[in-house]
Amino acid sequence: MTTITARERLINAAIEAFAEKGFAGTTTRDIASRAGMSPAAVYVHHDSKESLLFTVSLNGHRSALEVITSAAASSSEPVQRLRAMVYDFSLWHADHSRVGRIVQYEYHALTDEHRAEVATYRRSIEKAMQDALADGVDQGALDVDDVPGTAFSLLSLGVDLVRWFEPGGSRSGHELASLHADLAVRMTRPT
Amino acid sequence: MTTITARERLINAAIEAFAEKGFAGTTTRDIASRAGMSPAAVYVHHDSKESLLFTVSLNGHRSALEVITSAAASSSEPVQRLRAMVYDFSLWHADHSRVGRIVQYEYHALTDEHRAEVATYRRSIEKAMQDALADGVDQGALDVDDVPGTAFSLLSLGVDLVRWFEPGGSRSGHELASLHADLAVRMTRPT
DNA sequence: TACCGCCCTAAGCGCTTGCTTAGCATGCAA
């Protein structure tokens, strides 16, 4: 059986609140009441509002990196691998649009130290996509003029989902992930 | 000669502040001091903090719509027109990354009435891109499976620039706009 | 000199903020 600790309940409450109102627009009282606790309870389990943000952001970055890394390892055939990476990365952003919104839009609200720590994950994500494109070009399976720029653009498609995606909307996460994967193949298809 | 009124100075200060710290994270005292005025001066020229945001957001939406509309009118040849639209839209987001950030990320901070007003501009922008793709398909010059989805994805490339673009960075707005235009052509190229 | 209209500010009001402090209830060990 899974027990949710008070600490985790507060983290889940913070995810809801930060995604809905932004970090600066969220009060610690709001987080506490979403978790069904008193305002002081936040500080029993967490150091500060910013450390709650860091926890959410760090977990989110780790999760996103893991998704794209395991997609990269799923195949050695360049087109199939690219498909899997774009599909899974976009699907992650649809399935975790609230965490994703915090990861992307509250990045600047982290302290300098915390932002630096999280930045290493971002670079790893970019590198994974660049490596997949470069390898595909080397193997002659993909045609890409600007590897870093194309890699960044492919990630942008997924990241931008968090700006507007809502579960239950007119398009499912799977549909959007398929669309992005198709576009990725078109973008890198040899003539 | 161009005179900048106190009202405009406050708007420019608000653009700086909102883009840097977000709407909720910005104080009216910060806006006033950036404009070299006292805190009370904000309310001499503007009704509220939110009405300042609305002014910035509305101007930004109008400007972006104008850019993509005139690009759409620049050519009747589908590939050239698509290139122009993607290029200009992305370049606008690079050149106006601070206003663009406010337009995109503070959309939810508007009042319901103001958000509804601004939403009409967003729909017009999406429609312009969809129409350009649909017309290109009709003329047989473009191959697009999912017109609304592809249109949205092309706009995403430009919009996502505001998340990270800084003038003086490693890539210029023109370089990024060229990249996006190239990718757009690849995405819609017939086999 | 007297007056007006325009811009702007000093001061502050009522409220909310992140966070702290002091202490209470519960359960377990001896």
Add this chain to the structure above:
DNA sequence: TTGCATGCTAAGCAAGCGCTTAGGGCGGTA
């Protein structure tokens, strides 16, 4: 029964918030 650790809260502090009020300074007209 006593002692103590654990997990929480009531109350509140200093600071900062959006916004208002009352009035000062100044250029132009007469």
